[in-house]
Amino acid sequence: xxxxxxxxxxILVSFLPSPRDLEIARLLGWYRIPLRTAxxxxxxxxxxxxxxxxxxxxxxxxxxxxxPLRGHExxxxxxLIKEDVDHPRAAEEYFKLQLGPLISLPRSIPAGDWKRxxxxxTTGERLLAAASIEDLGVHDEERQVLWRALRERALASQQYxxxxxxxxxxxxxxxxxFGLGVE
Numbered sequence: 001x002x003x004x005x006x007x008x009x010x011i012l013v014s015f016l017p018s019p020r021d022l023e024i025a026r027l028l029g030w031y032r033i034p035l036r037t038a039x040x041x042x043x044x045x046x047x048x049x050x051x052x053x054x055x056x057x058x059x060x061x062x063x064x065x066x067x068p069l070r071g072h073e074x075x076x077x078x079x080l081i082k083e084d085v086d087h088p089r090a091a092e093e094y095f096k097l098q099l100g101p102l103i104s105l106p107r108s109i110p111a112g113d114w115k116r117x118x119x120x121x122t123t124g125e126r127l128l129a130a131a132s133i134e135d136l137g138v139h140d141e142e143r144q145v146l147w148r149a150l151r152e153r154a155l156a157s158q159q160y161x162x163x164x165x166x167x168x169x170x171x172x173x174x175x176x177x178f179g180l181g182v183e
Contacts, residue, residue, distance in 0.1 A: 004103060005066060005124030009045035010149055013063065013120040013127075013136060016049040019056075025049070025067060026102045032080055035093040039119040042095055043153040044069055048105075048127060050117045061111035063133065068100035109133055121146060 005011060014033065016022055025031045031047060033039075048066040051059055078090040105128075111117070112132040122136040123146065130136050138146045 004105070005046045005127060007123065007125035007128075009124035010146070010153065011046050011048050011066070011122045011124060011127050012039065012042065012044040012069075013048045013050055013117065013122060013133075015118045016051055018054055022049065022051070022055075022065070022102075025065075025099055029070075029099050029101075031067075031097045031099060032077075032094045033097065034089070035074065035095060037118070038095055039121075041121075041150045041154045042069075042072055042097065043156065044121070044150075046124070046127075047097060047099065048122075050111070050120075050133070052115075059108075061115055063109040063127075064105060065102045066105060066127065067102045070098040070100055072097050109136070121150060 014031070016025075016031075021031065031049075033042070046066050046068050048063050050063050051061070053060045073096050074093050075096050076090065077087060077092055077094055078085045080094055080096055081087075084090055109127070109130045110132055112134055114133045117133065120133075120136060122138060123142075126136050126138065
């Protein structure tokens with residue numbers, strides 16, 4: 001099992017639309033963000049997943065998982081989800097974030113009053129110490145350090161990058177369950 005984020009790691013807290021997306025991240029190792037709504041910098045160390053109301057009692061409005069970011073590429077929705085070729089947004093571009101294994105946080109981080117979250121940058125130290133999502137906010141001089149690090153990452157990541165991932169022997173029925181059939 002992978003280690004939790006280090007204190008100085010850059011973390012992108014991202015909205016996870018559905019339990020299905022959590023299973024795709026867990027089993028297939030990727031997460032998607034529409035290019036048109038993506039944050040300016042996706043070159044971070046880890047992605048933490050904010051789970052909205054549809055995750056059900058005990059799992060909604062909180063962050064329970066984090067995953068290391070291994071790489072990213074730009075694809076259309078139809079290329080990502082083969083069975084969605086007729087989807088209204090099939091031709092739209094998405095970042096496909098390639099993830100390492102999902103890591104359960106030692107304790108979930110509840111949203112408190114912050115229910116509408118799409119993207120939020122924070123640090124590994126804040127993520128691991130947070131009692132609520134409000135604690136993830138970076139303030140004062142620490143904010144300047146975070147933005148400087150994000151700018152440096154953005155400049156360094158101008159190159160298209162996607163880690164070569166090994167082919168996994170996945171059951172075609174499992175792929176079909178997620179609407180990700182094999183070509």
